Amino acid sequence: MNEPRPTGKTQLITGGAGFIGSHLAARLLDRGDNVLIVDDLSTGNQANIQPILDHPRLEFIQGGVEDDRLVAEVVGRADCVYHLAAAVGVALIAKQPIQTIERNVYPTQLILDRLGERARRGNLVPCFIASTSEVYGKNPKETWCEEDDLVFGATTKPRWSYGVSKAIDEFLALAFHKEQQLPVVVGRFFNVVGPRQTGAYGMVLPRFVAAALRGEKLIVHDDGKQIRCFAHVEDVIGAVVGLVEQPSAHGRVYNIGSDTPVSILELAKRVIERVNPEAKIEYQSYSDAYDESFEDIRRRVPDLTRIRETIGFAPSKDLNAIIDSVADQMRRDLQTL
Numbered sequence: 001m002n003e004p005r006p007t008g009k010t011q012l013i014t015g016g017a018g019f020i021g022s023h024l025a026a027r028l029l030d031r032g033d034n035v036l037i038v039d040d041l042s043t044g045n046q047a048n049i050q051p052i053l054d055h056p057r058l059e060f061i062q063g064g065v066e067d068d069r070l071v072a073e074v075v076g077r078a079d080c081v082y083h084l085a086a087a088v089g090v091a092l093i094a095k096q097p098i099q100t101i102e103r104n105v106y107p108t109q110l111i112l113d114r115l116g117e118r119a120r121r122g123n124l125v126p127c128f129i130a131s132t133s134e135v136y137g138k139n140p141k142e143t144w145c146e147e148d149d150l151v152f153g154a155t156t157k158p159r160w161s162y163g164v165s166k167a168i169d170e171f172l173a174l175a176f177h178k179e180q181q182l183p184v185v186v187g188r189f190f191n192v193v194g195p196r197q198t199g200a201y202g203m204v205l206p207r208f209v210a211a212a213l214r215g216e217k218l219i220v221h222d223d224g225k226q227i228r229c230f231a232h233v234e235d236v237i238g239a240v241v242g243l244v245e246q247p248s249a250h251g252r253v254y255n256i257g258s259d260t261p262v263s264i265l266e267l268a269k270r271v272i273e274r275v276n277p278e279a280k281i282e283y284q285s286y287s288d289a290y291d292e293s294f295e296d297i298r299r300r301v302p303d304l305t306r307i308r309e310t311i312g313f314a315p316s317k318d319l320n321a322i323i324d325s326v327a328d329q330m331r332r333d334l335q336t337l
Contacts, residue, residue, distance in 0.1 A: 004032035012078035015085030017044030065107035104165035134163035145303035177251035190257025194233035195329035212275040224265030231258035255302035
């Protein structure tokens with residue numbers, strides 16, 4: 001296979017050693033871009049980018065995007081910015097609400113400030129800001145669209161600090177677009193899954209698959225009737241790149257994910273069916289899994305009309321294919337241990 005012709009463009013990915021970021025980095029390298037990754041490895045993992053670390057068009061900087069001087073340097077070199085660095089996972093949010101708020105808000109402001117400086121000099125650099133379906137909070141609608149109200153719980157419930165902090169990121173990004181014409185796009189991710197995702201921070205699918213492969217019980221929280229939609233990471237990063245490169249998408253918010261709902265209990269049963277028919281399910285209360293203050297969202301389904309109309313997005317992988325891809329990767333990892 002011929003090496004793609006270098007584009008000469010530098011794509012900055014914050015959080016590029018994370019699950020989504022590492023897949024995005026590989027995709028951009030494959031098409032000929034230079035990729036600059038900044039990651040402090042607090043939740044990312046260098047193993048995620050090990051296959052591309054020696055690539056001549058990849059530069060990896062281990063550092064945090066709360067460092068003003070580092071942000072000024074890397075944003076100053078970028079032709080496009082993908083800001084994916086954030087606190088991740090329900091488990092981490094429940095345990096470390098201070099870190100969740102600080103890591104989600106301040107770095108986004110730093111990056112947007114630097115991009116704003118370049119914009120005022122006439123250099124408009126496209127930027128993708130990663131957000132989350134958590135911003136919808138407890139909105140009771142069956143399906144969520146981008147203009148729906150955000151409905152959060154009480155401040156005494158730490159769970160909502162994540163969604164609120166990401167909502168602030170969105171307000172900041174849209175304000176920079178309005179005031180300084182910054183070509184920014186906000187993407188709200190809905191349960192992105194696939195190879196290399198870890199269950200360490202509460203991500204449900206890798207947690208289920210890992211348990212099934214080990215012959216352990218799959219732990220289902222509460223009654224398992226929570227509804228979610230799962231999209232493969234390769235579909236999602238294709239959408240991310242497509243949105244950034246579509247001028248009509250700038251200054252807008254987009255749901256990104258699958259709109260095919262499944263209950264968590266059905267997900268567990270599907271994993272057992274495809275990975276290990278001998279595995280069993282065990283139920284666990286939220287208070288035992290997290291703490292007494294934890295609140296969950298019963299249904300989380302996106303309306304994908306806007307992204308479909310803007311870039312023609314449609315997920316290509318169904319749930320069975322997604323489960324198989326995660327299980328195949330975990331089996332390969334076990335073989336190399």
